[in-house]
Amino acid sequence: MSYKIGLVGKPSVGKSSFFNAATMNDVPEGAYPFxxxxxxxxxxxxxxxxxxxxxxxxxxxxxxxxxHGTRFVPTKLVDVAGLIPGAHEGNGLGNQFLTDLNxxxxxxxxxxxxxxxxxxxxxxxxxxxxxDIDFLEDELDMWYLGILESGIEKHETKYQGAEAKIExxxxxxxxxxxxxxxxxxQIILSLGLELDTETWxxxxxxxxxxxxxxxxxxxxxxxxxxxxxxxxANWEEITTxxxxxxxxxxxxxxxxxxxxxxxxxxxVVDYTAGDDDFEIVDDISAEQEAGLEQIRExxxxxxxxxxxxxIETALFDVLGSIAIFPGSANGSADEKGVFRDCFIxxxxxxxxxxxxxxxxxxxxxxxxxxDCRSNRQIGSDHELDHRDVVEIVSTN
Numbered sequence: 001m002s003y004k005i006g007l008v009g010k011p012s013v014g015k016s017s018f019f020n021a022a023t024m025n026d027v028p029e030g031a032y033p034f035x036x037x038x039x040x041x042x043x044x045x046x047x048x049x050x051x052x053x054x055x056x057x058x059x060x061x062x063x064x065x066x067x068h069g070t071r072f073v074p075t076k077l078v079d080v081a082g083l084i085p086g087a088h089e090g091n092g093l094g095n096q097f098l099t100d101l102n103x104x105x106x107x108x109x110x111x112x113x114x115x116x117x118x119x120x121x122x123x124x125x126x127x128x129x130x131x132d133i134d135f136l137e138d139e140l141d142m143w144y145l146g147i148l149e150s151g152i153e154k155h156e157t158k159y160q161g162a163e164a165k166i167e168x169x170x171x172x173x174x175x176x177x178x179x180x181x182x183x184x185x186q187i188i189l190s191l192g193l194e195l196d197t198e199t200w201x202x203x204x205x206x207x208x209x210x211x212x213x214x215x216x217x218x219x220x221x222x223x224x225x226x227x228x229x230x231x232x233a234n235w236e237e238i239t240t241x242x243x244x245x246x247x248x249x250x251x252x253x254x255x256x257x258x259x260x261x262x263x264x265x266x267x268v269v270d271y272t273a274g275d276d277d278f279e280i281v282d283d284i285s286a287e288q289e290a291g292l293e294q295i296r297e298x299x300x301x302x303x304x305x306x307x308x309x310x311i312e313t314a315l316f317d318v319l320g321s322i323a324i325f326p327g328s329a330n331g332s333a334d335e336k337g338v339f340r341d342c343f344i345x346x347x348x349x350x351x352x353x354x355x356x357x358x359x360x361x362x363x364x365x366x367x368x369x370x371d372c373r374s375n376r377q378i379g380s381d382h383e384l385d386h387r388d389v390v391e392i393v394s395t396n
Contacts, residue, residue, distance in 0.1 A: 002074065002075060002076050002344075003075050003076065003105045003106070003315060003319070003321060003344055004041075004075075004076040004077075004078050004103055004104045004105050005044070005075060005076065005077050005078065005104060005105070005106055005107075005108060005311060005314055005315060006078045006080055006100075006101050006103070006104025006105075006106070006107045006108070007019055007077065007078065007079045007080060007107075007108050007110055008080055008101060008104075008107050008108070008109050008110070008136060009109050009110040009111060009132065009136065010117070010119065010120070010121045010132055010135070010136075011117075011120070011121030012112075012117045012121035012122070012123075013110050013111060013112040013117055013121070013132070013224060014110055014112065014224045014225065014254045014255070015079055015080075015110045016040075016079060017224075017254040017255060017258060018079075018108075018110050018222065018224065018252070018254040018257075018307060018310075019040060019042060019077060019079040020254075020258055021254045021255075021257035021258040021261060021305075021307050022042070022044040022077055022257070022307050022308075022311060023042030023043060023044050023077055024261055024265075040078070040079040041076055041077070041078050041079075042076075042077050042079070043074050043075070043076065043077070044074070044075055044076075044077040044311050045064060045072035045073060045074055045075065045273070045311075046072070046073050046075055046311060046312045046315055046316070046323075046344070047070050047071070047072060047073075047273075047274055047308070047312060048070070048071045048073055048323040048342055048387065049069065049070060049071070049387065050066050050069050050070065050071045050339065050342075051325045051327070051339060051387060051389045052066075052338065052339040053069055054373065054389075055327075055338075055339075055372075055389075057338050057339060058338075059071070059338065059339035059340070060338060060339065060340055061339075061340060061341075061342075062340040062341050063341075064342070067272060070272075071323075071342050072273075073323060073342045073344060075311070075315060075344065077311070078100070078103060078104055080100045080101055080104075101140075101217070102176055102177065102217075104217070105178075105319060106217075106218050106219070106220070106314045106315065106318055106319040107217055107218070107219040107220070107314075108219075108220050108221075108222050108310055108311070108314050109132075109133065109136055109219055109220065109221050109222065110222050110224050110252075110254075111129050111132050111133060111221055111222065111223055111224060112127075112129065112132070112224055112225055112231075113129050113223040113224060113225055113226055113228075113230075113231035113234045113235060113238075114225040114228045114230040114231040114234070115127040115128065115129060115230055115231075115234060116225075116230070119131055119132065119135060128234075129223075129234055129238060130238055130241070130243075130244070133221060133238075133244065133247070137210075137213075137219075140213050140217065141206065141209055141210045141213055142209075144174075144177075144209040144210070144212055144213045145205065145206055145209035147173060147174055148170065148173070148174065148205060148208060148209045148212070149205065150173060151169055151170045151172070151173030151174060152166075152170070152197050152200075152205070154169060154173065155169040155170070155197060156197060156198075165181070165195070166188070166195050166196070166197055167181045167182075167184040167185035167188065167195065168181045170184045171183075171184045174212065174216075177212070177216040177217065178216060179212065179215070179216050183215065184212070187208065187211050187212055187215060188208065190211070191204070191207055191208060191211060193208065214246070218314075218318045218319055219247065219318070220247070220248045220249075220250060220310060220313055220314040220318045221244075221247050221248065221249045221250070222250055222252040222306065222307075222310040223235055223238075223249055223250065223251050223252055223306075224252045224253065224254055225252075225253065225255070226251040226252055226253050226298070226302065226306065227253040227255070227256055227294075227295075227298045235249075235251060248313060248317065248318055250306050250309050250310040250313055251302045251306050252305065252306030252307060252309075252310055253295075253298060253305050253306060253307075254305075254307055256295045256298055256299065256305040257273070257305035257306075257307040257308070259291070259292075259295060260278060260295060260299075260305065261273070263292070264278075266282075267281065267282055268280065268281070268282045268284060268288075269281060269282075269292065273307070273308045274304055274308035274309065274312075275299075275304065276299050276300060276302075276303045276304045277296065277299065277300060278292075278296065278299075280292060315344065316386070319347070320346075320347030320348075321344050321345065321346060321347060322344070322345055322346075322347060322349065322384060322385065322386040322387075322388075323342055323343070323344055323345075323386055323387055324342070324343050324344075324345050324349070324354060324384055324387075324388050324389075324390060325339060325341070325342050325343075325387070325388070325389040325390070326341050326343070326358065326389075326390065326391070326392070327339065327372040327389035327390065327391055328372065328391050343357065345357060345384070348383060349383070349384050350380065350381050350382055350383055350384065351366070351368070351369035351378055351379065351380050351381070351382045351384065351390065351392070352366055352380040352381065353384075354369070354384060354390060354392065355369070355380075355392045355394060358392060359396075361394075361396040362392055362394045362396055363394075364396060365394040365395035365396030366380055366392065366393075366394050367393045367394060367395060368380065368393050369382065369390050369391065369392055369393065370390065370391040370393065371388065371389070371390065372389040372390065372391055373388075373389060378390070
């Protein structure tokens with residue numbers, strides 16, 4: 001199981017630059033619409049404090065790496081082609097984009113906070129980034145509304161026996177969004193609506209579609225090009241606007257991250273993704289040094305370039321995922337090594353969920369778990385916390 005983080009937004013805002021900076025893959029970049037035509041999938045990493053040192057061990061990662069006590073755990077990053085207004089009606093590449101988006105568990109909306117690209121992705125000056133935020137949310141809401149309306153129509157036109165329930169029919173219609181009847185029912189009631197579609201007006205349906213979208217496709221805003229004065233001015237105004245309190249913002253410069261990673265690969269700087277500083281370790285020209293010092297000033301002020309921070313915030317804070325280490329209570333190693341794995345699980349996962357995650361046979365034979373830090377037995381319904389080290393005891 002690997003979570004997919006979707007990069008979304010209008011053309012020419014730096015989505016491909018962000019993707020390349022995060023994965024160091026060679027996806028074409030360009031300041032024109034539809035640079036990315038097909039979704040590109042790459043491997044990015046999230047940082048997790050390694051548990052091995054607490055057991056006086058050195059880890060041997062099966063995937064990813066561990067540097068100075070920090071595990072870099074892989075996750076999937078999907079760069080979806082740029083959306084334009086009216087995509088839900090088929091404009092641009094339309095529903096292809098939206099279908100591709102549905103493969104993602106959480107979205108990072110890349111927004112040009114400098115205001116130098118208009119709503120169509122063309123070069124301009126003074127564009128309000130809030131228009132971009134609004135347009136994408138509106139497009140997704142209208143996409144959800146169309147599917148919701150189809151579910152309502154099916155519910156209202158089919159035979160209504162005693163067992164017919166709107167939450168069941170809508171959950172079936174919207175199953176692609178990984179929702180279920182219990183969540184749909186809870187959302188309907190949370191909006192103060194009755195479980196009777198005949199009592200819903202157009203505003204109710206739009207509100208319901210919007211709330212289902214927020215729950216099933218959570219989103220983070222990567223405020224890109226924050227190394228420009230225009231973006232910094234927009235940041236202060238937008239992040240204090242109460243209309244956007246429901247969103248999480250991360251100041252970002254994909255350009256700075258790509259420059260640092262390229263310099264690190266060339267042996268020019270010592271830099272690890274997510275760091276808020278770096279060291280120049282090779283002779284460079286005065287012009288190169290000046291450029292790197294500008295980047296140093298930015299990462300020092302904002303705590304990094306924002307690329308790594310956006311990925312981690314999306315996965316752990318917005319989506320609420322947790323990292324779990326399979327372990328043994330005595331910390332012993334075998335011939336394959338110790339602390340080889342670190343898995344990302346959904347928020348609220350239990351010992352039983354973890355057992356089934358490892359293998360269905362292990363889940364079916366689950367007896368109990370062991371919290372390897374305390375060496376205490378934990379039950380199958382015990383809710384796990386981020387960075388828990390758990391041994392599963394199973395008959396299988």
